[in-house]
Structure formats: structure tokens, C-alpha cells
Amino acid sequence: GQSLEQPSEVTAVEGAIVQINCTYQTSGFYGLSWYQQHDGGAPTFLSYNALDGLEETGRFSSFLSRSDSYGYLLLQELQMKDSASYFCAVNSGYSTLTFGKGTMLLVSP
Amino acid sequence: NAGVTQTPKFQVLKTGQSMTLQCAQDMNHNSMYWYRQDPGMGLRLIYYSASEGTTDKGEVPNGYNVSRLNKREFSLRLESAAPSQTSVYFCASSSQGQVDNEQFFGPGTRLTVL
Secondary structure: OOEEEOOOEEEEEOOOOEEEEEEEEOOOOOEEEEEEEOOOOOOEEEEEEOOOEEEEEOOEEEEEEOOOOEEEEEEOOOOHHHOEEEEEEEEOOOOOEEEOOOEEEEEEO | OOOEEEEOOEEEEOOOOOEEEEEEEOOOOOEEEEEEEOOOOOEEEEEEEOOOOOOEEOOOOOOOEEEEOOOOEEEEEEOOOOHHHOEEEEEEEEOOOOOOOOOEEOOOEEEEEO
């Protein structure tokens, strides 16, 4: 089976840096993705890591360590609009994703 | 370019009623998916269609059926709704073979079964 663990909630203040961790156990692994969801709306794709290391996209970065079955999403220069739920998801083949339960990020002034 | 559209946006059913959730995409994607999202449970895959003409079960297929009507449309049917199927249903699509398997989601259908 597949299982992903991520914190249920993280809080931070505007301008700060926050890291959301994700550990996974899967029977197959092609890569780790991150999605953002505001207020129960449509999830949107943020990033994807297939290889070990850091991928940077603007204020967001994502890291993967395949040997540790671990990844994280790093959000810098936090803004109020970053308050949302963040999901890690494993691509284990056959074009499907298995999602974690999500981390709710609350950004305060 | 509407992306992924879903109908209806909201629906209330009584136990035992049936209904079909509709999904369409205009991005010429091969693969389409149906998820359900419950509080604190993340997104769970119900069924997917890797390409036109094929469908496969996901993590939670019991109580559901799907039809890949053509490349654009993928419907989800509840034959006899149960309160446990109260959830938010998301349809998604992706381009088969794309390395990152980025999935594009519709706005969701909020279903309540009484």
C-alpha cells in the first residue's frame, strides 16, 4: 500500500519562511508532487521532484530525498494569500497520484 | 479555454437515489480522474481513465461506476446513494506521458446524501 504523512496544520507570520514536511511509504515511486488548495476549491499544481535535490520556483521550493523517502515544500516571504492547504502526492506509476491528508497553513499579519 | 468543468456544483440526494456527475476537459488530455475529498482525508482516487476507452479502479471504487464517453468527457455515477458518499467530488485531467503528471482539477461537486 501507500501512505504519506504530513503535519495537519502549520502557522506562520507574514514575511516568514515555513517548511512543510512529507514522508512517504509506497510500493513504487516515480516522483513527489505538491498541490495547493484554497478554501476547498480546485487544487492547483505547485511543483514536482523526480530526483534528489531542490527545485525552486519563485518563492516556493521543493526538496526530495529518495533514500529517506522524504520531501518538503519551502515557502519564503510568506503572504496572506499563501494561507491554504498544501498536499504532497506520490506518483507511483500508471498516471495516478496518491495524496497525503494535507497541511493547513495559516499566515497571520 | 475553460479547462476542466464539472456539473452540477451542488447536489442533495436522498438515500437510494441515483445520479451522474459530469466532467469535461478541453485541453486534449488523455487521462482523466475522479477523486473524493472528505474533511481531514485528503483526496482519494475513485476511478481513473488513462486513455479513451479504458477505465480502472482507484483506492475507493465501491458504490461508483464511471464512463469515459469520449476523449473530453468522463462521468461518475452513483447507482444507489448512501450517506457515506456525502463528499466533495473533484474531476481532474492530465496529459499522458508527461513526466510530472501535472493534474488539472475542476471546481468540484458538493454532494450531500440524506
